[in-house]
Amino acid sequence: MLSKQTSMAPKYRSSTWKQxxxxxxxxxxxxLPIAFVIIFKYAAYPGLRMAFMNYKPAKGYAGSEWVGLExxxxxxxxxxFYRALKNSLVFNFLDLIIGFPLPIILxxxxxxxxxxxxxxxxxxxxxxxxxxxxxxxxxxxxNLFKPETGLINILLKNAGLIEQGxxxxxxxxxxxxxxxxxxxxxxxxxGTIIYLAAITGxxxxxxxxxTIDGAGRIRKIWHVTxxxxxxxxxxxxxxxxxxxxxxxxxxxxxxxxxxxxxxxYQLAVYxxxxxxSGGNFSRATAVGLFQSLVGLMLVLGADFVAKKLGEDGxx
Numbered sequence: 001m002l003s004k005q006t007s008m009a010p011k012y013r014s015s016t017w018k019q020x021x022x023x024x025x026x027x028x029x030x031x032l033p034i035a036f037v038i039i040f041k042y043a044a045y046p047g048l049r050m051a052f053m054n055y056k057p058a059k060g061y062a063g064s065e066w067v068g069l070e071x072x073x074x075x076x077x078x079x080x081f082y083r084a085l086k087n088s089l090v091f092n093f094l095d096l097i098i099g100f101p102l103p104i105i106l107x108x109x110x111x112x113x114x115x116x117x118x119x120x121x122x123x124x125x126x127x128x129x130x131x132x133x134x135x136x137x138x139x140x141x142x143n144l145f146k147p148e149t150g151l152i153n154i155l156l157k158n159a160g161l162i163e164q165g166x167x168x169x170x171x172x173x174x175x176x177x178x179x180x181x182x183x184x185x186x187x188x189x190x191g192t193i194i195y196l197a198a199i200t201g202x203x204x205x206x207x208x209x210x211t212i213d214g215a216g217r218i219r220k221i222w223h224v225t226x227x228x229x230x231x232x233x234x235x236x237x238x239x240x241x242x243x244x245x246x247x248x249x250x251x252x253x254x255x256x257x258x259x260x261x262x263x264x265y266q267l268a269v270y271x272x273x274x275x276x277s278g279g280n281f282s283r284a285t286a287v288g289l290f291q292s293l294v295g296l297m298l299v300l301g302a303d304f305v306a307k308k309l310g311e312d313g314x315x
């Protein structure tokens with residue numbers, strides 16, 4: 001038995017070396033993204049001790065005072081932190097509830113299209129916003145939604161539907177709806193691509209068998225397509241739950257208006273205003289660590305529930 005394993009080892013090394021020789025260009029291409037992840041993700045981990053210190057850049061880690069959990073105690077006594085936390089949770093959960101089903105619906109609709117050219121054009125139009133910066137998106141939104149001179153309000157006035165312009169971006173409740181819908185619009189195309197890829201992996205014989213059994217288009221979607229993409233749905237749901245504590249600073253600043261400060265104030269803004277802009281790097285790191293730990297617990301909890309319900313889960 002031992003001699004058989006010993007003889008298999010050179011063959012395994014030989015086949016591995018042949019694969020490397022064949023695909024060496026792909027391995028070279030992987031060097032840069034792997035280095036990027038290592039440098040900007042894992043190499044930053046030693047800096048997390050900053051959350052437990054009264055960190056001063058001039059003194060460095062060696063000269064800064066170790067304060068333990070004092071920074072966290074200050075954060076949890078700060079009313080602005082709870083305001084930012086509440087806004088982040090509310091908007092992220094609403095973003096998840098509204099934005100999670102839409103890519104699934106769009107992917108199924110695109111998959112059912114039979115005119116391939118229209119299908120390709122639709123896909124391009126849908127995922128193009130994902131590559132636009134929030135500065136560009138906010139500029140377009142401002143021109144569309146201005147109360148008096150915005151295109152949407154002008155069209156609504158000309159149609160006789162409204163008499164005064166709707167303050168889409170200058171009143172907190174209208175801003176909240178606009179902020180959520182614009183975010184969903186920006187991200188839904190990218191999610192659609194992922195679900196379309198999962199749909200293409202479904203065995204076509206299942207659709208043929210369903211057709212023979214007399215299933216129509218709706219029943220094939222419900223009994224073949226939906227079960228086929230369920231593992232992808234579970235995986236993306238778990239990953240999205242891990243981002244519930246996060247917030248996009250670029251997105252928030254792009255839609256920053258004085259009249260909506262109360263609802264616009266989220267954790268990303270709190271970290272910048274109470275931490276980075278004032279040189280309080282310990283507080284900024286502590287809040288970031290808190291977000292990461294809560295996100296990790298949500299991911300582990302969702303993964304545990306998914307496995308109990310019979311799914312593969314994420315981990």
